[in-house]
Amino acid sequence: MKIQNELGTIEIVSDVFTVISGMAANNCFGVKGMVSRSMSDGLVYLLRKESLSKGVKVHFLPEGTVNIELHIAVEHGVNIPAVSQAIIGEVRYIVEKTTGVSVSQVEVCVDSIMAGR
Secondary structure, three states, rough: EEEEEEOOEEEEEEEHHHHHHHHHHHOOEEEEEEEEEOOOOOEEOOOOOHHHHHHHHEEEEOOEEEEEEEEEEEEEEOOOHHHHHHHHHHHHHHHHHOOOOEEEEEEEEEEEOOOOO
16 A cells, blocks of 8 residues: 655555554454464464464555455354444554554454353
8 A cells, every 4th residue: 555645655565454453353342363264174263463464354445445354253252243343443443543544344254252261
């Protein structure tokens, strides 16, 4: 993503968006963590904190905005629609505040439900 202003050009690579999005989602109530689905066996794996970006996909749109897709595991017993709405709002706010790039859409994919502590 390139942003131009009167002082020059700023280039923000997709890894920046994935890390920011993963951290913002992971800090929301009810989220156990980001997940990755194995293509070979179809199982879902909870990612460590240092691998949060693997549970995030960023799509750059021609109009200069981004779509963000998050793959998460939630705690058993939480209200999934409420948690998802909180994640959408938090990720959109943090990404836009940090990068200055508008977020068109945040898609939350709940891939797993895990027992509490």
